[in-house]
Amino acid sequence: MARKKPKANSCDCQGVRRSRRRDAVLDAVLASGGHLSAEEVHREAKKKMPGIGIATVYRSLKCLCGCGKVAEFIPPDGVARYEAAGSRGHHDHLICTACGCFAEAVDPEIERLQERLAARHGFKLEGHRLEIYGLCARCAKKK
Amino acid sequence: MARKKPKANSCDCQGVRRSRRRDAVLDAVLASGGHLSAEEVHREAKKKMPGIGIATVYRSLKCLCGCGKVAEFIPPDGVARYEAAGSRGHHDHLICTACGCFAEAVDPEIERLQERLAARHGFKLEGHRLEIYGLCARCAKKK
DNA sequence: GCGAAAATGATAATCGTTATCATATGGCCA
DNA sequence: TGGCCATATGATAACGATTATCATTTTCGC
Ligand SMILES: [Mn+2]
Ligand SMILES: [Mn+2]
Ligand SMILES: [Zn+2]
Ligand SMILES: [Zn+2]
Numbered sequence: 001m002a003r004k005k006p007k008a009n010s011c012d013c014q015g016v017r018r019s020r021r022r023d024a025v026l027d028a029v030l031a032s033g034g035h036l037s038a039e040e041v042h043r044e045a046k047k048k049m050p051g052i053g054i055a056t057v058y059r060s061l062k063c064l065c066g067c068g069k070v071a072e073f074i075p076p077d078g079v080a081r082y083e084a085a086g087s088r089g090h091h092d093h094l095i096c097t098a099c100g101c102f103a104e105a106v107d108p109e110i111e112r113l114q115e116r117l118a119a120r121h122g123f124k125l126e127g128h129r130l131e132i133y134g135l136c137a138r139c140a141k142k143k
Numbered sequence: 144m145a146r147k148k149p150k151a152n153s154c155d156c157q158g159v160r161r162s163r164r165r166d167a168v169l170d171a172v173l174a175s176g177g178h179l180s181a182e183e184v185h186r187e188a189k190k191k192m193p194g195i196g197i198a199t200v201y202r203s204l205k206c207l208c209g210c211g212k213v214a215e216f217i218p219p220d221g222v223a224r225y226e227a228a229g230s231r232g233h234h235d236h237l238i239c240t241a242c243g244c245f246a247e248a249v250d251p252e253i254e255r256l257q258e259r260l261a262a263r264h265g266f267k268l269e270g271h272r273l274e275i276y277g278l279c280a281r282c283a284k285k286k
Numbered sequence: 287g288c289g290a291a292a293a294t295g296a297t298a299a300t301c302g303t304t305a306t307c308a309t310a311t312g313g314c315c316a
Numbered sequence: 317t318g319g320c321c322a323t324a325t326g327a328t329a330a331c332g333a334t335t336a337t338c339a340t341t342t343t344c345g346c
Contacts, residue, residue: 015292016293019293051295052294055336060293074221079333080333097269103264105260110253117248117250118275123280126240128273129273130272133268136265136266137266160313161312165324197326201302201303
């Protein structure tokens with residue numbers, strides 16, 4: 001029978017040791033649909049690592065963002081949210097102002113026009129944030 | 144000699160009384176180039192109203208945002224910034240990641256494509272936030 | 287297994303913003 | 317021109333997400 005393959009360290013960074021709690025944090029983000037707050041990640045991670053503290057969740061998320069496994073984004077309410085990154089590419093968010101749900105979208109034309117806009121102003125583009133607010137289909141119907 | 148015309152209330156809302164401090168807060172925002180934090184507004188407003196407290200600045204800003212004289216936006220650092228609104232229309236921001244300066248821009252094509260993007264996802268668009276991060280011309284040159 | 291370095295949990299600290307509350311002020315009306 | 321009462325104000329406590337601190341535990345190359 002094949003020997004169980006040792007799982008890779010959830011963070012690749014130099015000097016970072018493997019830890020079961022950081023693994024649990026990554027798993028929680030990956031297993032979810034994304035857009036979890038740190039507190040929500042904490043709640044999920046506790047299912048695998050009951051004693052894990054909120055400080056470790058924050059530290060792990062920062063680490064996982066640093067090595068590109070997780071992406072952070074900060075909606076206008078100021079509470080950071082986390083989602084899987086790495087294999088998944090960049091995307092923008094449509095946020096329902098009624099139910100708070102998130103949809104994901106990329107429009108290549110918008111992306112391209114942003115580069116043009118930056119160039120026009122002499123900016124060397126590094127990144128951007130686009131959030132569209134409105135009513136999702138379900139909430140729009142309810143009204 | 145013409146009698147001095149009484150200045151209009153800086154807030155039009157029902158039940159809101161005129162106050163010299165709210166006037167000073169509005170003046171501070173209008174006189175500045177915009178993008179001031181509440182603390183910066185406080186510093187400016189104190190030049191006209193030396194005893195004004197930070198709580199009154201926050202209250203005034205909220206009031207002035209409510210009646211459309213001032214616009215608030217919240218960069219990723221979570222610290223709200225304020226600028227003149229009303230006569231000035233919507234615009235997006237280019238933010239220098241080196242010096243923190245802001246540039247303003249509107250691209251009608253991007254605005255239009257955002258509506259299309261929202262429609263594609265069944266969203267009833269209410270608003271959006273677009274921030275472009277990068278190096279401003281000056282900072283790019285320094286490098 | 288040893289030991290140095292990294293990770294952890296409990297909790298204090300931070301910091302922008304809001305809530306509280308006693309006092310001051312604005313402005314309608316007599 | 318007061319009087320009255322709702323609104324505005326300042327000082328300060330409270331809030332909440334996030335970060336810093338520090339004593340203890342865990343990791344992993346040897
Ligand atoms: Mn997403
Ligand atoms: Mn602006
Ligand atoms: Zn919705
Ligand atoms: Zn710059």
